[in-house]
Amino acid sequence: MIFKKIKSPILRYLLVVLLAAIISILLFLLSIRFGLWGNIPSKKELSNLEYQKASEVYSADKVLIGKFYLFDRQPIAFEEFPKSLLNALVAIEDERFYNHSGVDYPSLFRVGIKSVLMQDKSAGGGSTITQQLAKNLYPRKDRDIKNLAINKIKEMFIASRLEAMYSKEEILYHYLNTVSFGDNTFGIESAALKFFNKKTKDLKIEQAAVLVGMLKATYGYNPRIHPENSLKRRNLVFQAMYSNGLISQSEKDSLSQIPLKLNYREFNYNDGIAPYFREEVRKQMTEWSKNENEGGADYNIYTSGLKIYTTLDYKMQKMAEEAMKEHLTVLQNSFEKSFGKNAPWLTNKSLITKLVKRTNSYKQLKEKGLSENQILDSLSKKKNITLADWDGEKTSSASTIDSLQHYMKFLNTGSLSIDPTTGAVKTWIGGIDFKYFKYDHISQSKRQVGSTFKPIVYTAAIEKGISPCTYFSAEEVAYKNLKGWSPSNSGTKDEAYLNYSMEEALSNSVNTVAVKVLEEVGILEVIRQANKMGIIEKLPNEPSLALGTGEIKITELAGAYASYVNNSKPVAPFLIQKITNSKDVTIAEFSPKVAEKEAFSADTRQIMIEMMKSTINSGTASRIRSNYNLNNDIAGKTGTTQNNKDAWFVGITPKLVHITWVGLDNHELGFKSTNLGQGANAALPMFALFMQKLNKDSAFNSITKAKFEKPSSAVLELLDCDPVKKDGFLKRLFKNPDKKKTKKFKGN
Known part of the structure; x- marks a missing residue:
């Protein structure tokens, strides 16, 4: 009826196009909503959020000495989040967090105008903390730019469901326990331990701001790799906190003057205290979980977030390792000097060849059909190799055989x-x-x-x-x-x-x-x-x-x-x-x-x-x-x-x-x-x-x-x-x- 009242054919055409566009958008949104572009988790699934958690290994004196994980994540209770951490997060990432229902439409509109019409690349993505949580829980499988809109809309639907089911505190709890800090580190607790060697509840405001600042770009604002960028980003967090009335001008100014200071501790498989002990614990835990699972349990030492309390005394272990290094550094030197130029790792060709034949490198080349002379010739070729001794690691030009001779002499x-x-x-x-x-x-x-x-x-x-x-x-x-x-x-x-x-x-x-x-x-x-x-x-x-x-x-x-x-x-x-x-x-x-x-x-x-x-x-x-x-x-x-x-x-x-x-x-x-x-x-x-x-x-x-x-x-x-x-x-x-x-x- 309305079309008959519009006499201009051009206006009628434009109206048809507009209606078609609106219907198409609605159909597109509905198709995403009902899973035609990939499953959207149901309320039942969202009501029982589970994510992989690192298992933790503790010494007898309650020191965290290691972790077993696929993803380095240690969930903690909401009560362990300092107020300064929560304030910093909301101020820099989602200042209207407590006012929206999962999607901040004014912010989304602002970002759309700036990034699409004004081509402003610094406009950001407009995602709320709840949308980011949706992305953390259900990572994008297809990162192609043509699917960007689909992924964004799916995250908006998930965010709305999350907001309907969880309180703001619960959303912050899940977000801070799942968010990535790069380097296979997930959740604020793992990040706090890695960068500052302290638990989240003990973070100072300037430390919390550094970690929150990383969330925009976990590599570009990594304080270990890019300290200057990290410091600027941290101070930007303070500015956002000030703008939102969470800290005063004097607090902002004084906090911005604090130098960036890390106490970096990576829970690396090879490094850290008692690595041989931790490996034996891992073996015993693997056997234990296997036996338990045969009885109907469902434990995985890499994903179940178990806490393993051991008998090891942290301080004693540290002293024992120090004593070992002090003694063997001196003894190794005496050992090598005692042989001089006639050391068997230098002169005993038959022994060296015998040991070379035991290496995987030799066996792999043997399987390819190479003769012994060809294999030895190949393993004698120089390349840049990192060799370690009691003074540390250094890269030098050496062959596989040189490397074997180097390590065979160590006590x-x-x-x-x-x-x-x-x-x-x-x-x-x-x-x-x-x-x-x-x-x-x-x-x-x-x-x-x-x-x-x-x-x-x-x-x-x-x-x-x-x-x-x-x-x-x-x-x-x-x-x-x-x-x-x-x-x-x-x-x-x-x-x-x-x-x-x-x-x-x-x-x-x-x-x-x-x-x-x-x-x-x-x-x-x-x-x-x-x-x-x-x-x-x-x-x-x-x-x-x-x-x-x-x-x-x-x-x-x-x-x-x-x-x-x-x-x-x-x-x-x-x-x-x-x-x-x-x-x-x-x-x-x-x-x-x-x-x-x-x-x-x-x-x-x-x-x-x-x-x-x-x-x-x-x-x-x-x-x-x-x-x-x-x-x-x-x-x-x-x-x-x-x-x-x-x-x-x-x-x-x-x-x-x-x-x-x-x-x-x-x-x-x-x-x-x-x-x-x-x-x-x-x-x-x-x-x-x-x-x-x-x-x-x-x-x-x-x-x-x-x-x-x-x-x-x-x-x-x-x-x-x-x-x-x-x-x-x-x-x-x-x-x-x-x-x-x-x-x-x-x-x-």
């Missing part, structure tokens, strides 16, 4: 501290650098333990009734039924005339006596004693067992030694105390694994502690007292394996058992001399430096000032004898120290 370590009463792991160092040496010498390695096995031999002897004051000759013996096997000592020929008490023999680690004690006890009886002390590895049924040829994990050795200060009961080291969900509700707890039965008597325990105290006071580990001036109650044992391949030290205090191994990953390499590679020189200092640090911190007085139990008078009487007896004159006269005594070994 490595495995170092573990546990609470002997529970087995709780306090420190865990699986290697020197997790980025370059992934192999964990605590959880994965089994090495010959050398003389650190001798206390188990002597424990079995005392349990059998052999008095600690029984004397054994140090004379070297060639055993006829063992193909002439003849264990020797590192002392002089005069040792052939000496007879040691068991205490003196153990404290000075006399090999010949250890074998004779084993022979007296019997190999199988010693193995049974080791089993009682928690060592489950298969041990060699051979006399060399007395010298520690058995290969045992550090964790098992630590658990066995714990029995000497845990009422004769061994323990199994454990890492995780409890697991909670993202709301901190406990879903699993783990109890210490302490043996039910004593592995030996109380008298044996007291005798062994006294004997191992002698190792520290006057034996092979006496530098604990003389060089490091440690006056703590300490017992212990050094260990060195054949050809100086492995250096060991076990330190025992009433409240802490600490084990250190030092050696090379390649079994073909060892220390050039016993003087350098013995346990007392290569491994002991890590414990000594660690104890020095603990002594300086009164927080650890319960460990450092703890005292061993006082031995009974009966035990002291059993130990009351001369440490060494010399052969009589006639016996010395007819004994030739240059000639080995021969006999059959009868300890099977």
